[in-house]
Each structure stands twice: as C-alpha cells, then as structure tokens.
Amino acid sequence: MTDEKKSISSATNIAQALGAVDPAYKSVIPGIYPGTTYEREADGSYPTGRVYSRDQNPNYELPEQLLCALEGGREALLFSSGMSAALAVVQALRPGDHMIAPAVMYWSFRNWLLTVAKEWKLEVSFVPNGDIPALEAAVIPGKTKLLWLETPANPTWVVDDIAEWARVAKEAGAHLAVDNTVATPLLTNPLKLGADIVMHSATKYLNGHSDVLAGALITAAEDDFWARVQVNRKAGGAIPGPFEAWLLLRGMRTLHLRVERASQNAMAIARHSEQAKGIRAVLYPGLESHEGHAIAARQMKGGFGGMMSLCIEGGTEAAMAVAARLKLFKRATSLGGVESLVEHRASIEGEGTPCPPDLLRLSIGIESADDLVADIEQALEGRNT
Template sequence: MKLETIAIHAGNEPDESTGAITPPINLSTTFMRDEDLGYSKGFMYTRHNNPNRKQLETCLAALEGGEAALAFGSGSAAAFAVFQALQPGDHIIAPDDMYHGLRSQLKQIFIGLKMWITFIDFTQIEEHIRPNTRLIWMETPSNPLMKITDIEHVVKLAKENNIITAVDNTFATPCIQRPMEMGVDIVMHATTKYINGHSDVLGGAVIAKTNNEFFQRIRMVQILGGGVPSPFDCYLTLRGIKTLPYRMRGHSENALTLAKFLEGHPAVEKVFYPGLSSHPDHLLASRQMKNGFGGMLSFLVKGGAEAAIKVANKTTLFIQATSLGGVESLIEHRASQEGPDTKTPQNLLRVSVGLEHIEDLIADMDKALR
C-alpha cells in the first residue's frame, strides 16, 4: 500500500462490538484477567499497553516500514529511552547541530551516567569511531541549521563496525524521507510535530527496523519508566496521521516558495533550506528526501539579534512560538530559546511554514522584514 492508504487504514480496524469505523477511546487503566489468570485479550495495565496505543504503534511501524514501534509521552521521552537502553561506558556519536533538548539530555544526564558523547560534523565521522562506539544518532535535516547527513554512508560505516544507527526523522517524516529503506536501525519522532500536526498533543515514538534485543531494551524502559501517552493522546495522534501525506505536500510546497522569496530579500543575509539549489547539501537532500524538502527553514536577518527579534515581533500570521509542524505558521528567535550555551547564530529565525495560502505568508513576512 502507498503511504496515503497506510496513514488512513493501518491500526484502524472497525470496532468489533459496535461496528464503529473510528476506534473508541479506551480510558480504562486496568483490564480483566481470565479464569486461568492470563490476559487473552492482550491487555493488562495501561502502562504496559492499551488498545489506543497499540493502534497508534501499529500505524507508526507501518508508516516507517519497521517491524515494531513504541509510543511515548513526548519526543524527549522517546529519545531518552533509546539512550537509556545503552550501557555505562558506551560511546554515542551525535551531530554538532541538533535539537537543543536532546543535546542537553546527553550533556547533562548521560555523560553523568558514565557514557561517552561526541558531537561532530558528520562529514568527518570516520575519525570519531571508537571500539566502544555503540550508537550513531543522526538528525537530518538538523535543527536549526538544516544540515543534511548522508544516511547511506553512515549506515555503511556503522555496519562495518557493528554500531546501531538511529535517525531523528521529525523534520522530514516518513512521507519525505525513508531512513529504514537506507538501512537505519531505529527511527525516532517527536509526534507532537508533523505526525499529529495540529499543535494539541505531546508525544514521541521509536520505530525499529527489526524487533531485536536492543529494541526490547527500549520497550523495557518504556514500561518500567512509564513515560507513555494517554489513550486520548494516542487517539488524537492517530487521527492526525490520516492527513499526514497531504499536509506534508502543502508544508513542503509553501516552504520552498517562501525560501526562494527570502533568498532574494535585501533584509536577509542567508537562508537555510535543503530545497534551495544554493544549499551546500542540496544534491544529497534531493537523493534521500524523495518527496519534497519539508516545512522547516531558518534564515539570518541582516542587522544582528535585535533586527531578527524585531522581525519576529512584527509578523502577524507567523505566530512567535516554539515547536513546529502544526497547520499554523510559527516563527522563533531560536538562540534565546536555547540559552547561553547555544551555538545557534543570534540573528537566526527558525520558521515552521504552515498551510495558510503562500501569498498571505509572503506578504506577512515581507511586511515584517521591511
């Protein structure tokens, strides 16, 4: 089946008791045991599993082409579970440009748990592999500089050294980028973003190419740690997924048009968007982002941080807020959100391009820039 069909039907079976084509919300936290003390219906306690979570996980695995998926209460919880499934002494390679929250996890928590973390430019990855390297964590496109990692090259290198590979596919989604088809072991999403797509549910997911021992360790962290989404959150996320392929087309089309406009604007110093031919990794992005380049872009405003903040304050349709991936357009001065240790340029604005009419978005941005 094609993605449009998978998004609508995977995990969505009509309710057996009523025939309802929309799955009901199962709010019960506990489930009845059989006379032999078993659980023949497959559910015991909602921290372990829940009908709505099972439906969501089934759909997510199908979308990414993996064997199994795990849903979490946030994207941070999902990534945390992957890192926590490793052992003290393991070495993690991560990108030098990545979501600040996950970078903080690695620096403030996992280094303290006796793990080794190296943040690198992935064009130089070969020289950073060690005998104890256990996980290579990729984020492509990266947040917020939109760097592109050569997934196939990293996977080849990892397989030669028996290293697990993982991709944060939040910016691209499976509609645009298919990491598992390129050999990646683990895909992670902040489902809060494009997967749900409506800025009203916090969630995360980990999908495995193979339901192997390492993935079972992640499942153990999910169950014992309890960082799971509520049944209602699973229901809303599954509902949002049904329009994901069509939403991503609109996000990508709008973002490319806006990026071209910004690239020619006299108040803009530089635009970061892999769909532009001027992007240093445009050819690589064209090869591995098969269906557009996503709805995220960043740009540098001439005049420094003060000028950038003024632009963010003057937009009307672009709402000044953190997060991304909703139907509404957002703009953010990213460095001030990340704190004093940020490496993000002070004049950078990150934009989540929504589904409003592109002419309205361009007019709003042009007004703010002028």
C-alpha cells in the same frame, strides 16, 4: 503485515488508518479505551493478551501499526514525548558505552547528552554535521555502540547522508538511530537507508495540530538492544494517555495532505526570500543553493519539508525586530502544526548554542503561501500594515 496492505499507497493507509474499524460497534473511528487494567479468566489467563495499560492500551496499537507501515519497520512504540523516546534509546546503552551525535541537533536533547549523560557514565562525542571523515575518526573500536543522527538538523537544516552514517555504524558494530521528526515518514525512510531505529517527536508533524505531546520509536529488528528499549518504556512508564494516543491517530490521518502543503509553502517562501532585501541567508534543503541539497534530493522524496530558517541582516536586534513585526506567524516554540510559527532560536537556546544570532526559525503551516510571503515582506520593510 500482509502483502495486500504493503501494496496500498501511503496516502490511503494514512487516511484510513490501515482500514481499521472498531471491533465492538463497527465505527469507522476507533474508540477511546481509558481502562488501566484487564480482567483475568478464572484460570488466570488473559484472553485479550493485555495485562495492564502501561504498555498494552488498545489506543497505542493503531498508531504503532501505522508508523510501522510508513517507516517499513518491524515494531513501533509510542512514548509520552519525543524526549522520552530519545532517552529510551540512549538509556539502553551500558555504563561506559560511547555514542556519537552531530554538533547541530535538537537543543534539549543535546543538553541532556552534554550534562546528564555523564552521570550515567556514558561517553558522548559530537561531530560536525555533514563531515563523514570526522564521524569515522570519532569511532572508538569496541566502545562505540550508538550513532544518533538528526537530519535535516534543527535549526540550520544541515543535511547528512543517512546511508553513510549507517555504513559507519555497521562497521563499528553500533546501532544507528535517526530523528526523522522534520522529514516525516512521507519524505524520508531512514530504515530503508540502513538505520536501525527511527525516532519521531510525534508532537510535531505526526499529530500536526499542536494539541498532543507524544513520541515514537520504530525499529528495523527486534534484537537485544530493542528489548532494552522496551523495558525502559515499560519500567519508566513513559507513555501517552489513551486520549492523547487517540488524538495522535486522528492527526496522523491527514499527515500526507499537511506535509505536502507545508512543503509547497516552504519552497515558495524560500525562493521568494532568496531575492528579498534584508535577508543574509535562506536555509532550506530544497534550494539548489543549499550545501546539502544534492543529498536531500537523493534521500527525501516528494518534497523537502516545512522547516526553514532565515538569517536576517543586522544581527540579533534586527532578527528580533522582524519576528516582532510578523502578524500571521505566531511567535512560539515547536513546529509541524497547521499554523506557521517563528522563533529566534539563539535567545531560546542560550549560552553555548551553535545557532547563528541572526537566525529566525520558521515552521511553515498550511495557510496561503501568498499571505505568508506578504507577512514576511512587511516585517522586513517595517511597515505598520
């Protein structure tokens, strides 16, 4: 990347997709290239450098370049989902290797680590979020090869110190991978804090419109571990289609506007909810009362994101009733879209969840904050309005 591109603001790079123009027709919007294979020259060469679309489709290149610019990475790869991106990292480990993950993290990935990882002969240790001494004690000298961190952690939004995790990883001779889905590259840059790899479920904020399934990885260095990740993607075919990649880039071009609005809305709702009757606790890193606020304020810039949780007085039944009475919030899984969503996470995650039974997870969208606050108020009061 040129020094000129580096000096341009993130907002401009996002809005203009790094200034890209379609090379064939000079369209300011890139085209969609559904072709799966590319013609050789008579001498057997490939003048475009592309052989097969499984890992060389032109529609992957702009989103990957933009992600590199936003995260400050050396190379990025698109995947078919956030899970496939995460698994490409874990499956780059060798049988017998040891990895460490936080106790609270994305439930589906945690389940994979608790079950399938054993079949891959991987050893996994879980440590309490925010407990650096426990993290240090979990390291197995010579065996620990990967530390996986998610911060803020879904769905309680515990905040971990990325720089401290990076220090422990470096001392152990391990890689640190950080799930940056919730914070987005606009609020946190894990690579600049010492992480080796950043993961995004691009389905969420990067796309932002609840119409694309995709994932992404960005690396700080093109080392041997990253080479194995590349092989996992190419050999496994865990890639999005050209249209999905095109839609992802289209969504990314408004990322800065959506994240700013969602963060502002979430802060307004969190501050109001702190004073609301019927709420036991408000879990949002932007609040001074949040136990991880000081760390969040240090490693997040420009806001604290659009994800929060409300713990409702009265337990499971009361929480489910509040969710049922919400009118503007859609009762649906996922997060990061323009529409606000609510979910009773404990019932979704099931047995073994570390999620409190009275917790409602809120993905705050870009609607009017006043309307969303009013919707929560009427749901808490049980009014039929």
